[in-house]
Amino acid sequence: xxxxxxxxxxxxxxxxxxxxxxxxxxxxxxxxxxxxxxxxxxxxxxxxxxxxxxxxxxxxxxxx
Numbered sequence: 899x900x901x902x903x904x905x906x907x908x909x910x911x912x913x914x915x916x917x918x919x920x921x922x923x924x925x926x927x928x929x930x931x932x933x934x935x936x937x938x939x940x941x942x943x944x945x946x947x948x949x950x951x952x953x954x955x956x957x958x959x960x961x962x
Contacts, residue, residue, distance in 0.1 A: 899924050902931045903949040907942040916941075922949060 901922050909916040919940075925931035928946060935943065 899926060900931075900948055900950045902928065903945075903947045904931065904935060904940070905944040905946075906935060906940045909939040909941060918944070 901924050903920065903922055905918065905920045907916040908919045911917040911919065923931050923934060925934060928948070931946060932943065935941070
C-alpha cells in the first residue's frame with residue numbers, strides 16, 4: 899500500500915465553503931486515493947504526492 903500526501907478542500911469542514919486541508923491517505927494507486935477522497939467530500943485537489951518513503955508514519959525497515 900502506498901501513502902499519498904493530499905492537499906485539497908474538504909467540504910464537510912467549515913460548511914458550506916469547506917476548508918483546505920493536508921492529509922495522508924493509504925491506497926493501492928493514485929486513482930484509488932482520488933476515488934476515496936471524492937467519497938469523503940474531499941474535492942478541489944491541489945496536490946497529490948506519493949509520500950510512501952518520506953511520510954512521518956512510515957514503517958521503518960530495520961533490515962530483518
